[in-house]
Amino acid sequence: MQTDSSFTFVLFGGTGDLSMRKILPALYEAHRAGGMLADSGKIVAVARHAADRGEYIQWVNEHVKPHVSKNGVDETAWSSFLERIEFVKIDLGNPEDFALLRDAVKDLPGIRVFYLATGPSLFVPICRALASVGLNENARIVLEKPLGYDLKSSNAINDAVGEIFAEEQIYRIDHYLGKEPVQNLLALRFGNALFEPLWRREWVESIQITIAEELGVEARGDFYDNTGALRDMVQNHLLQLLSIVAMEPPHSMDSDSVRDEKLRVLRALKPINPLDIGKVAVRGQYHSGVIRGNAVPAYATEPGVKPNSTTETFVALKVEIENWRWAGVPFFLRTGKRLADRVAEIVVNFRAVPHSALGASALRAGANRLVIRLQPNETIRLYCLAKQPGEGMNLASVHLDLAFDQFFREGQMEAYQRLLLDVINGRLALFVRRDEQEAAWRWVEPILNEWKASNKPPKPYAAGTWGPAAASAMLAQHGTCWLEEEN
Numbered sequence: 001m002q003t004d005s006s007f008t009f010v011l012f013g014g015t016g017d018l019s020m021r022k023i024l025p026a027l028y029e030a031h032r033a034g035g036m037l038a039d040s041g042k043i044v045a046v047a048r049h050a051a052d053r054g055e056y057i058q059w060v061n062e063h064v065k066p067h068v069s070k071n072g073v074d075e076t077a078w079s080s081f082l083e084r085i086e087f088v089k090i091d092l093g094n095p096e097d098f099a100l101l102r103d104a105v106k107d108l109p110g111i112r113v114f115y116l117a118t119g120p121s122l123f124v125p126i127c128r129a130l131a132s133v134g135l136n137e138n139a140r141i142v143l144e145k146p147l148g149y150d151l152k153s154s155n156a157i158n159d160a161v162g163e164i165f166a167e168e169q170i171y172r173i174d175h176y177l178g179k180e181p182v183q184n185l186l187a188l189r190f191g192n193a194l195f196e197p198l199w200r201r202e203w204v205e206s207i208q209i210t211i212a213e214e215l216g217v218e219a220r221g222d223f224y225d226n227t228g229a230l231r232d233m234v235q236n237h238l239l240q241l242l243s244i245v246a247m248e249p250p251h252s253m254d255s256d257s258v259r260d261e262k263l264r265v266l267r268a269l270k271p272i273n274p275l276d277i278g279k280v281a282v283r284g285q286y287h288s289g290v291i292r293g294n295a296v297p298a299y300a301t302e303p304g305v306k307p308n309s310t311t312e313t314f315v316a317l318k319v320e321i322e323n324w325r326w327a328g329v330p331f332f333l334r335t336g337k338r339l340a341d342r343v344a345e346i347v348v349n350f351r352a353v354p355h356s357a358l359g360a361s362a363l364r365a366g367a368n369r370l371v372i373r374l375q376p377n378e379t380i381r382l383y384c385l386a387k388q389p390g391e392g393m394n395l396a397s398v399h400l401d402l403a404f405d406q407f408f409r410e411g412q413m414e415a416y417q418r419l420l421l422d423v424i425n426g427r428l429a430l431f432v433r434r435d436e437q438e439a440a441w442r443w444v445e446p447i448l449n450e451w452k453a454s455n456k457p458p459k460p461y462a463a464g465t466w467g468p469a470a471a472s473a474m475l476a477q478h479g480t481c482w483l484e485e486e487n
């Protein structure tokens with residue numbers, strides 16, 4: 001990919017965790033690959049924890065370098081990457097400091113991108129300060145999640161930012177949309193004629209979407225304790241995945257065609273009736289346990305977490321979509337920290353044949369199932385029934401496997417790298433539009449409210465397991481169970 005679009009990429013929160021782990025390593029990878037970033041493009045880091053450029057570069061060497069490329073650092077590329085970096089010391093609490101930023105970028109080339117890798121409470125003050133020195137014009141602004149805490153606070157941020165930047169200047173990040181396998185889901189669904197006729201209520205019995213993590217809350221206890229899994233993972237990543245799985249074929253892959261179709265799904269989600277919440281939503285919190293042979297502590301004893309915290313670290317939901325394609329098909333979503341495995345996958349359970357001429361063994365062997373594994377190893381597995389060799393007609397479940405790394409030599413591009421390149425090149429398709437975000441908040445909010453009002457503690461689960469038993473019981477009500485495959 002060749003580009004000549006020059007840019008000035010201003011990174012607020014330049015010494016923050018996200019800049020260190022994701023943003024700067026992604027920019028380095030794009031630089032190292034060659035041809036993806038215009039040679040004249042500059043990165044302007046904004047922070048107050050470094051005195052000057054020299055000190056900032058030292059910080060980048062110490063803290064960012066360990067996070068770049070699993071295959072080692074290319075020293076020549078690394079030093080030319082550092083040459084792209086400028087630094088401005090700004091106290092974000094002091095709007096007058098933004099004149100320094102204006103002066104620093106005024107002669108730099110290309111489109112201006114302002115990346116707010118800061119807490120959401122700073123989004124509006126930063127946007128206003130940028131506008132006060134005229135830096136909002138013809139620029140792009142990137143907002144990290146979480147964007148707000150609920151519908152009201154998210155609307156307040158969107159309204160205020162919307163007074164300064166037009167919607168097409170705003171890039172709301174959901175890094176799941178930048179993952180290669182999520183892109184591939186679009187290719188699978190809309191590049192193949194094979195699946196589309198079956199992708200509907202007549203043939204699909206249920207769908208599961210899981211994002212399971214082995215990690216706990218790491219150093220983010222304070223943030224997480226005020227957030228919980230529903231806001232951290234469901235409102236954004238899981239509902240985005242759901243909308244891609246369930247959407248109608250878009251007219252084209254341009255940004256609004258895709259986002260319009262996702263929005264239709266989000267708006268068609270059946271509202272949760274507070275009286276049914278116990279039947280369709282399970283919340284859990286991890287206690288101490290063992291993961292891969294290592295003892296891990298309980299959530300409530302993690303640094304930054306209140307000892308009597310009732311924040312959920314696990315959520316399982318039954319979701320329905322009220323439209324012709326999906327009416328009556330349950331979508332089961334789950335996510336959690338400190339689970340038995342790190343895996344993100346989508347399981348499409350097809351209906352059994354309407355009449356089995358092949359006898360009881362066919363029924364025992366089960367129905368067709370498509371398992372789309374997004375991470376850690378991207379694969380697609382289609383379960384079919386086949387005759388067992390030998391006498392008689394005994395059927396067994398077998399599978400067809402598609403492992404992407406066997407077909408494509410090139411390594412996958414990291415989500416952040418793809419998304420940052422999209423911002424620089426003005427491609428909005430993989431960013432969340434305001435109406436999508438609102439629809440997602442509108443749907444999750446009754447669950448948050450009901451959980452708060454009922455004041456019930458989350459169900460405990462031991463770290464290293466698949467979550468509270470109630471999550472399995474919820475599926476058992478529908479005659480099914482969570483699929484847990486070996487990695």
Ligand code: BG6
Nearest residue numbers: 145175211213215232233237344
């Ligand atoms: C982030 C959440 O958005 O996604 C984290 O805030 C979570 O809590 C992370 O760990 C998971 O992302 P990934 O790409 O590692 O699956």
